[in-house]
Amino acid sequence: MTFSPQLEAKFAKLLTSYPPGRQRSAMVPMLLFAQDEVGAITQEVIEEIGRRLNVFPLQVEEVLSYYSMLHRKPLGKSHVQICTNISCLLTGGAELWEHACRKLGIGHKEVTADGSVSLEEVECIGACSWAPAMQVNYDFHHKVTFEKLDQILEDCGKSNAL
Amino acid sequence: MLYNEPSPLETKVLTRRFGLPNSASIDTYLANDGYKAFEKALHMPWKDIIEEIKISNLRGRGGAGFPTGMKWSFVPRDSPKPKYIVVNGDESEPGTCKDRILIENDPHQLIEGVLIAALAVNAHAGYIYIRGEYRYLIDIVDKAIAEAYDRGYLGKNLRGTDFHFDCYTQTGAGAYEVGEESALLESLEGKRGIPRIRPPFPAVAGAFQCPTVLNNVETFCATPAIIRDGGAAFAALGTPKNGGTRLFCLSGHVNKPGVYELPMGFPLMRMINEVGGGVRGGKKLKAVIPGGSSCPVLKAEECDVLMDYDSLAKAKSMLGSGGVVIMDEDTCMVKALLRIMRFYAHESCGWCIPCREGTAWLRKLLTRFHEGLGTTRDINLIGDLAKNMLGRTFCPLGDAAAMPTISIVEKFREEFEAHVNRECPYERKLVAA
Numbered sequence: 001m002t003f004s005p006q007l008e009a010k011f012a013k014l015l016t017s018y019p020p021g022r023q024r025s026a027m028v029p030m031l032l033f034a035q036d037e038v039g040a041i042t043q044e045v046i047e048e049i050g051r052r053l054n055v056f057p058l059q060v061e062e063v064l065s066y067y068s069m070l071h072r073k074p075l076g077k078s079h080v081q082i083c084t085n086i087s088c089l090l091t092g093g094a095e096l097w098e099h100a101c102r103k104l105g106i107g108h109k110e111v112t113a114d115g116s117v118s119l120e121e122v123e124c125i126g127a128c129s130w131a132p133a134m135q136v137n138y139d140f141h142h143k144v145t146f147e148k149l150d151q152i153l154e155d156c157g158k159s160n161a162l
Numbered sequence: 163m164l165y166n167e168p169s170p171l172e173t174k175v176l177t178r179r180f181g182l183p184n185s186a187s188i189d190t191y192l193a194n195d196g197y198k199a200f201e202k203a204l205h206m207p208w209k210d211i212i213e214e215i216k217i218s219n220l221r222g223r224g225g226a227g228f229p230t231g232m233k234w235s236f237v238p239r240d241s242p243k244p245k246y247i248v249v250n251g252d253e254s255e256p257g258t259c260k261d262r263i264l265i266e267n268d269p270h271q272l273i274e275g276v277l278i279a280a281l282a283v284n285a286h287a288g289y290i291y292i293r294g295e296y297r298y299l300i301d302i303v304d305k306a307i308a309e310a311y312d313r314g315y316l317g318k319n320l321r322g323t324d325f326h327f328d329c330y331t332q333t334g335a336g337a338y339e340v341g342e343e344s345a346l347l348e349s350l351e352g353k354r355g356i357p358r359i360r361p362p363f364p365a366v367a368g369a370f371q372c373p374t375v376l377n378n379v380e381t382f383c384a385t386p387a388i389i390r391d392g393g394a395a396f397a398a399l400g401t402p403k404n405g406g407t408r409l410f411c412l413s414g415h416v417n418k419p420g421v422y423e424l425p426m427g428f429p430l431m432r433m434i435n436e437v438g439g440g441v442r443g444g445k446k447l448k449a450v451i452p453g454g455s456s457c458p459v460l461k462a463e464e465c466d467v468l469m470d471y472d473s474l475a476k477a478k479s480m481l482g483s484g485g486v487v488i489m490d491e492d493t494c495m496v497k498a499l500l501r502i503m504r505f506y507a508h509e510s511c512g513w514c515i516p517c518r519e520g521t522a523w524l525r526k527l528l529t530r531f532h533e534g535l536g537t538t539r540d541i542n543l544i545g546d547l548a549k550n551m552l553g554r555t556f557c558p559l560g561d562a563a564a565m566p567t568i569s570i571v572e573k574f575r576e577e578f579e580a581h582v583n584r585e586c587p588y589e590r591k592l593v594a595a
Contacts, residue, residue, distance in 0.1 A: 019244070019287075019370055022370055024353075025332075028332075028333065028349055028352060029333045031335065032333055033333075053352070062354060063353060066337065066354040066355060067334070067337050067355075068335075068336035068337065069295070069336030084501065085501065085505055086414075086487055086498060086501055086502055087256065087413035087485075089498070089501050090489060091414070123254070123256070123505050123509065124256040124257070124258075124338075124505070126254070126259045126261075126296065127262075128259045128419075128485060128487070129165070129259050129411045129413045130166065130259070130419070131413055131419070138295075138297040142165060
């Protein structure tokens with residue numbers, strides 16, 4: 001299995017970042033970066049990364065099952081993550097979460113039928129002072145209101161239609 | 163980018179370059195005293211660097227508050243093994259968002275802090291570990307690292323000496339537990355983020371089983387100012403044994419939430435009323451979490467306290483990670499605790515039983531309570547369960563779940579009693595309002 005030249009360059013650089021014999025250290029970054037490109041950690045990705053790091057596929061699975069951002073199944077093109085942890089809870093995060101569920105007709109870790117949007121209720125994303133907060137893929141949105149959320153969800157639909 | 167207006171009450175040391183045009187670029191950094199501390203440290207005996215850090219009374223900004231100079235002095239400098247510097251940027255403590263803006267606005271300050279630590283312990287490689295959700299920060303730090311190589315602040319023969327240092331970024335992929343130092347090292351080595359049994363501590367056997375200095379982002383960011391202006395000047399900003407300033411993240415029911423750099427020992431009530439503009443909507447204050455969700459909560463009448471490690475310890479709470487969460491009179495403490503417990507149950511790595519079973523059991527009990535199905539017996543059970551977790555886990559996650567639980571059940575017992583066999587009294591109040 002090969003990845004894009006950009007990702008291959010990233011991997012090559014990563015593998016020189018550690019002391020000799022410690023290449024396994026690249027596992028978590030490689031899994032996350034591969035997922036960003038492929039869309040999910042497929043069996044093929046697991047085997048390829050295992051091969052490159054000289055570990056068994058089972059050892060790769062052991063690691064990937066631990067981290068909440070790594071997943072075996074593809075998410076929506078726009079992965080909408082709404083924080084409901086304490087600072088967001090106090091400022092309306094839970095209500096935003098319910099609003100998004102109703103609007104999209106899906107729940108936690110579910111994907112819309114057309115595969116364009118997925119939802120996840122996430123733990124603290126480090127935007128507490130600008131709560132309530134959410135992320136769409138890696139982009140942060142601060143001080144989210146119902147109107148802002150509607151606009152964000154609408155934009156997700158539009159960008160995926162292109 | 164700054165996400166909130168600064169306050170005139172701030173003492174800007176670590177954030178002094180925030181808001182300058184291109185504050186993340188090396189040109190802005192160099193034009194504003196950047197890398198001067200590193201140049202100075204290059205010609206200081208290593209013992210003097212550690213001594214300056216000790217004099218500054220800098221204490222770990224990740225949460226534990228361990229004296230940084232002492233931590234650095236534990237590294238066996240003459241060990242034949244290579245030494246490493248590891249930056250903990252896995253900021254995930256609910257209520258905390260300071261490392262994010264420190265990296266975003268001034269990544270070179272962090273790199274300079276890493277270089278100073280490297281000189282102190284004779285290390286030649288460092289890893290800046292950043293949580294996966296902060297992906298854009300990886301790009302910012304990678305760019306800063308490239309600039310530093312370009313200008314001769316990273317690489318070989320730095321500033322005409324024989325000192326050499328390489329610096330790398332490492333991303334996480336979603337795990338609160340990895341913010342615990344030994345779990346972070348496991349993650350850095352490509353494994354599940356499960357804590358290690360200590361001793362040996364990272365200073366002796368850390369990254370790749372080699373001596374390692376591991377500190378929080380904010381701790382490293384404080385060291386350039388200490389070396390540049392002297393440890394005594396930094397110490398003088400704070401209170402005895404609590405040197406310098408720290409970044410406080412105000413959130414919750416406050417008029418002006420934001421991240422503010424204030425001297426250690428700043429009074430909590432002034433922080434809420436003068437820096438934060440008071441409780442939102444003119445409501446009364448009910449409770450404050452002073453340092454991230456793992457800290458015991460303070461009732462409004464207990465908030466007449468100075469924000470430093472020792473004053474908060476005296477008030478039976480903790481300064482923690484600087485996440486100050488403000489809750490007004492309409493907050494349901496059962497609901498707040500339930501949300502906190504859902505978090506810890508989700509994040510428990512499952513390695514040790516008191517934490518794995520305890521957090522899940524508490525989550526179930528609190529869910530039942532919040533749904534109006536709790537009994538008076540359950541109130542004691544919640545407290546007893548949490549007390550049985552305290553101090554019985556390999557890492558502080560079990561304590562982090564137990565401490566807010568014990569304090570909320572003790573201080574707000576009447577709210578639990580009000581929930582017995584009925585719906586949440588606060589939800590109704592909110593609807594009525």
